[in-house]
Amino acid sequence: MSGDRILTEEEKAAEQRRGPAAAQRGGPPHMRVGQPGEKSANFVPSAKRLLGLMRPERLALYAVLAFAVASVALNAIGPKILGRATDLIFAGVVGKQLPAEGTVAQIAAGLRARGQDTFADMIEGMPHLVPGVGIDFGAVGRVLLLVIGLYVVASLLQWAMGWILTGAVNRTIFNLRRDVEDKLNRLPLPYFDQQPRGELLSRVTNDIDNVSQSLQQTLSQMLTSLLTVIAMVTMMLYISPLLALIALVTIPITMVVTAMIGKRSQKHFVQQWKSTGELNGIVEETFTGHQLVKVFGRQEEVRESFRTKNDDLFAAGFGAQFVSGIIMPTMMFIGNLNYVIVAVVGGLRVANGSMTLGDVQAFIQYSRQFTQPLTQVASMANLLQSGVASAERVFEVLDAPEQLAEVEAPTVLADPHGRVEFEDVSFSYDPEKPLIEHLDLTVEPGQMVAIVGPTGAGKTTLVNLIMRFYELDSGRITLDGVDITDLSRHNLRGEIGMVLQDTWLFGGTIRENIAYGRPGASDEDVIEAAKATYVDRFVHSLPDGYDTKLDDEGGNISAGEKQLLTIARAFLSDPALLILDEATSSVDTRTEKLVQDAMSALRQDRTSFVIAHRLSTIRDADLILVMENGRIVEQGSHAELLAAGGAFADLYAAQFRSAVAEPVD
Known part of the structure; x- marks a missing residue:
């Protein structure tokens, strides 16, 4: 395939490592309080940079803030107005029992004269009381309609806020994904050598998704929750500073209790995630080496290992969920105690006329609504930490050093012939460990x-x-006398075709996989390349011919057929320079002959470099280079190198020497 990268032997030997799978951190917010979220290394700078990504959406964010303030304000004054309806109903019930003659003050004076001071204080503190008149249902209806209107407008504002914020966040994440994709195309190959593929894939998929989720939830819920807390405290202080003090005392108590329970649950969650990773490791290893497990009869041992780790996970999971599950009942218990105290003190203040029944009702609503936003803020803190940590991992990709820029006016090879020259070339992966010198x-x-x-x-x-x-x-290295650094990378790699030892096919038809070698190739070009490389022979035996669908691993065709497809793809690209990694090492003898014939056809009139492990496949090479420690120690034809009796002869003899068993006396 034109433009593919060849892996070094060191990279082929290196194992791609994946991090252990983490347990799911689901559940309602109160269940996640106390779970140790993934922490960011530099929270404040990273959070500022993350929010900075939304700078193009600042007008939308201003609108979100305005709608949030208006919505919370309307929700905050709702209970206070609703308390007026309660006052009207209570005043009507009490007023109906009072004589119509006389004013409230006169009736109160009469009550005090009879020793009913408490009742007198109460009716004097009722602003809507009219002696002898029952409930004013018209006034109550108007209050209820007003409250319903407020709540409807508040809900519409919340809907508008969510719609605007969703658009702003998704546009920001769209731009972030685009920037990461552009960045990946500008990164040099050494960066990818140092990054496990699974780790890099996780950064550009899972971490960006986590950033999106964190922005969506934290910006809306935390903003609304913080504004709600401020609004509730303001209204409680406005109604009754004394009751507000009683309600606010429960906050530090709740925080202390939550922290204590969270600290106890943390070790259980850590063990849960550890046990989950170990269990996943056993499952992955068992299914990856399923045949070996059966061959060596280790099924019972695997089952026992699975049972042990599954029991550990059960114990850790039960402990984590049980301990963290105590948080909500505990908070509800403290909230109920607060409710009882507020109700008792509020009732006493209604009785002595210092508060109305509607104000007490409104205050109780505020106190009940006050604890929920605090819980949401606590749960969002972990989510925000996790989102910023994911953002840091994405920023590391965006901040990685890029490959050298292209020359401003690159040379274009119009008719390349494939003359390659190395001139005093030196290179090393590590400056302290020279590899290729001069x-x-x-x-x-x-x-x-x-x-x-x-x-x-x-x-x-x-x-x-x-x-x-x-x-x-x-x-420097030159191609047809032109320094390759004076060519654009696209032009250079477009003139080079490769066939690798490890075949790469994508999910699509055979026709599409071959046509990948040259965009815009016609069906006739594809079939011609297939015939020249012996692909056409086996394609006709498939049910759908060239339209046969392949999975992303090419699992529905043989290894040799996959190799022939990659050769056909390179043939279609019509390169001036051909690079062949040992393409027959994993196929049978008959398929190897077909592959060799196909590669011979592919090499016609092209300069080709063949990385060879089977020395029998390079007898016809015009030049054989024998390398040791980055140096060319020998070069010549196959016959010349064998006759010289040097390093190549030693390699050849070691590969083809027959093992002779000594007779045992």
Whole structure:
């Protein structure tokens, strides 16, 4: 495939590591209070940068803030107005029992004369009381309609706020994903060498999704919750400072109790996540090596390991959920105690006329609504920490050093012939460990150059330098006399085709997989490439021919057929320079012959570099380079190198020497 990257032997040997799977952190907000969220390294700067991403949406955010303030304000004054309806009803009930003759003051004076001071104080504190008149249902109806109107408007404002915020957050995340995608295309290959694929994939998918969820929930809920707390405290202080003091005393008590329970649940959650990771590891290993488990008869041992870890997970999960589940009942208990105290004190104040019954009712509503936002803020704190931590991981990708910029006016190879020249080239992955030093090499157009040597000798590095996957420390490489740094990377790699040892196919038809080598190729071009590389032979045996669907691993065709498809793809790209990694090491002898014939057809009139492990496949090479420790220690034809009796002869003899068993006396 044109433009693919060749992995070094060191990378092929390195195991791609994935982090252990974390347990799901679901459940209602109160169940997540006390769970140790993933912490950010630099919370404040990262949070500012994250919010800075929404700067283009500042007008939308101003609208969200205005709607939130208006909605919370309307919800806050609702109970106070609703308390007026209660006062009207209570005043009507009491007023109906009083004589119509006389004023409230006169009736109160008469009550005091008879020793009913408390009742007198109460009716004097009722502003809507009219002696002898019952409930004014008209006035009550008007109050209720007003309250309903307020709540309807508040709900519409909340809906508008959510709609605007959802759009703003999703546009921000859209831009973030676009920036990350653009950044990945500008990163050099060494960055990807140092990043496990699963880790990088998690950053650009899971972490961005977590940032989106955190922004969506925290910006709306935390803003609304904080404004609600301020509004509730303001209204409680306005109605009764004494009752407000009683209600606010429960806040530190709630925080202390929640922190104590959260501290106890934290160790259980840590153990739960650890046990989940261990259990997932056992399951993954068992299914990955399912055949080996059966071959060696270790099913019972695997089942026992699974049972043990499953029991550990059950115990940890039960402890975590039970302990954290105590938080909500405890908070409800404290809230109920607060409710009882407020009700008793409020009743006494109604009795002595210092408060109306409607005000007490409104205050109780405020005190009940006051604790819920606090719980939401506590639960959102963990979510915000997790979101900022994910944002930091995404920012690390965005801040990574980029590859060298292209030249402003790159040279264009209109008719490349494939002459490659290394001029005093030096390169190393680690400055302290030199690899290739002062390499000179000239490859003429149409030559087949085989590169052999032990693992780690620098064979793959050599062709990676031609592709400009890595930048040279010194010297230069030219293609048809043009320094490859004077070419655009797109132009350079567009003239190079590759067939790798590890085949890569994507989910699609056989036709689409071959056509990937040259955008815009016609069906006739695809079929011609397939015939030249022996793909056409097996395609006709498939039910749908060239329209046969392949999965992303190409699992519904054989390894040799997958290899032939990649050769056809490279053939279609019609490159001037061909790079072949040992493409027959994992196929049978008959398929190997087909692959060799296909590659021979592909190499016609093209300069080709062949990284060889099977030395029998490079007998026809025009030039064989023997590399050791980044240096070319020998070069020549197959016959010349064997006759020389040097490093190549030793490699050849080691590969084809027959083991002779000594007779035992």
